[in-house]
Amino acid sequence: MEVIHSIADLRSRISEYRRKNDGSVGFVPTMGYLHEGHASLLRKARSQSGLVVLSIFVNPLQFGPGEDFERYPRNTERDLEVAEAAGADLVFMPTVSEMYPTPTRTTVAVSGLTSRLCGASRPGHFDGVATVVSKLFHIVQPDQAFFGLKDAQQVAVIQQMVQDLNLPVEIVPCPTLREKDGLAMSSRNVYLSDEERKQALVLSQALDKAKEFVQSRPNFHAAELENLVTSHIASAPLAVIDYVEVLAFPSLEPFENSTHTDSIILALAVKFGKTRLIDNVILQLRK
Amino acid sequence: MEVIHSIADLRSRISEYRRKNDGSVGFVPTMGYLHEGHASLLRKARSQSGLVVLSIFVNPLQFGPGEDFERYPRNTERDLEVAEAAGADLVFMPTVSEMYPTPTRTTVAVSGLTSRLCGASRPGHFDGVATVVSKLFHIVQPDQAFFGLKDAQQVAVIQQMVQDLNLPVEIVPCPTLREKDGLAMSSRNVYLSDEERKQALVLSQALDKAKEFVQSRPNFHAAELENLVTSHIASAPLAVIDYVEVLAFPSLEPFENSTHTDSIILALAVKFGKTRLIDNVILQLRK
Structure with a gap:
């Protein structure tokens, strides 16, 4: 498993893989602090893909004022253990300035689907999600991307974006994992x-x-x-x-x-x- | 030169080219009614690319109410002659329902750059441009895309979008062509x-x-x-x-x-x- 911080390095590693192999590229985008739910996405990607790419990036764009961007939990060391055990090949961990070297002027917005549920409670949240996911898709260019259904609205928004913008990627929704007593993993x-x-x-x-x-x-x-x-x-x-x-x-x-x-x-x-x-x-x- | 109407057919022709060749894919997106300015973009693409893809699509999304979407000039027969003479390999001519099979809910918007000039006169115009160009980029996945500088604001908007969204394509701005008496070709x-x-x-x-x-x-x-x-x-x-x-x-x-x-x-x-x-x-x- 290789840990990569720059977009250019990630692109060159993935295109090297593509040149030498016929296998597909599977992608699991996360905000880190990985739990068994994330591990299940990686195992699913491992079972279907030749190259498994995990991203860990706490995206400031999808947090509103007063939300928990600053205190969002982080534990890189444990994340890398979980990632390796679950079969990741490449772990992409960019800084905020690598992802947003200049203030972004471009927004990807999905209407309709985002007016209810978390979209109503967290204005701008899904614009931030759609924008960063489209950036990550352009960087990784995966064949499949794996998302957990605990964030069902996020899955619906991303599927709509992929369909509307003709993004060349298949979205694979995966079941929510729960603790033994039933609490959804988060x-x-x-x-x-x-x-x-x-x-x-x-x-x-x-x-x-x-x-x-x-x-x-x-x-x-x-x-x-x-x-x-x-x-x-x-x-x-x-x-x-x-x-x-x-x-x-x-x-x-x-x-x-x-x-x-x-x-x-x-x-x-x-x-x-x-x-x-x-x-x-x-x-x-x-x- | 091959004329293609469906997204699936275009994708399969381009990926076939990619499988068999090392050359790059050059892309010239247009709304048709080709003139010498468009031909110069195609010749530039021809000189730099292994495969030259032209699209002809009058995009309803970038026309406002009362603008000239319905009467925008069309002449497919002459367009195909110009395209062939200038060196196009594939001409992608989708219908509106091929590009928008369901009402699109996803918009790509570039702020700042679009508040002045044509963005002020034509509200929503550049959202329509950015959205359709991102769709076309996802369909064609070109290495280079060629745009005329007569639409200088469009070029600036697309360059900003490419940078912000990490689109894996190089934008090549090309000089405005003029009639003998100086009128910019349009x-x-x-x-x-x-x-x-x-x-x-x-x-x-x-x-x-x-x-x-x-x-x-x-x-x-x-x-x-x-x-x-x-x-x-x-x-x-x-x-x-x-x-x-x-x-x-x-x-x-x-x-x-x-x-x-x-x-x-x-x-x-x-x-x-x-x-x-x-x-x-x-x-x-x-x-």
Whole structure:
């Protein structure tokens, strides 16, 4: 495994690989502080690609004022161990000034999909995501890129961008990984106090309840599902709900009823203290 | 020379070329109705590239309401003759629905550079240009792309986009070609009546006067230059000035004086009847 800091070096290593090999290039873009969820993306990339490229870059563009850019957790040494164990070949770790040598004037914006959920709570967030992902795609030029479905809206936004801009890359969405007790894995879980960590279990519990509810009822209203989830989360005294929302998936359009869509997402964002957690479940509807 | 209508076919022809050859891919994106200016871009591409790709696509996204999208001149038969004579290998002529199969939700926007000149007169125009050029770059994946400097602001916007988004392509700006009497070549010249065509000569004459003025004076104010040009253009009774502006080049920042910049652009847009013409001259400043 090789650690690379400059764009020019990364490009020359990848084009060298392309010249000498027929295998595909698989890419896993991350913000580091790798957990088992990231490792599962790397293993998936390893199983499908000749060359596995991991990027670790905490992108300032996707953090709003007052968000956690400065204190976002970092642990390079452990990241490199996880990356190597999961099969990465190249780890790209650029500085902010390598990625943004001059203030960027160019923005890639995806409308519609970004007006709800985290797009509403975090204005500009998905512009920052789409812009940096398009930069990384231009640098790495991967055949496949692997993204975790915990960030389901991010996956939908990136798939829309790839389709609209004819980016020559296949997006591979991968399932959310969870701790044994159900909490979705996230680099931000490290922020939680013991008590917050305990109470945060209501999130996955609420999603399980929603799954059962939908399985037992062929017809239901989005509001019923949202109420069920909201009231379970509200049973945790430290939980402050940002949103609980049911939308059609992957369009992220409002969900009316099961005759108009085959698949829905129940997505939520909840704060415990200063820590904002997101989670979701994608449900196939019975017809 | 091969004419190709689908993205998939173009991609497979280009990747076939890449597999079998070491030469570079040169790309000339146009809206068709080719004139000698376009032919000069193709000849430049021919001289530098192993494979020369021309695209002809009148992009609805870069036309505003009331602009000339519907009546933009088209002549495929003559375009193909010009393309073949100038050395194109592949001509990509997609339909609007091939380029935009669903309404596009993704926009590439370049700020700053697009607030002045044509960006001010044609809101949204450069978003449409940046978006379609990024799509075409992703489809063709050229090594070099050739653009005419008559659209100097377009060149500056695309260079900024390429730099900000790390697009793996070199932009090659090429000089404006002119008719014998000085009128800058443009597909839109065909709109001009005989009388408008005659009076339109004031544009290149005014730019020549500006060039002489700058050569004779080491220090001058932007307003002097703008006034000189404006009053010459105003001598043509049919001319309606949209803008005459002096800016630093290629930043397109306001020009203060020659101690802050080495190079300026004097750019203009003038209407004759319904036809809006643009022209410019880029001037190196004496120190």
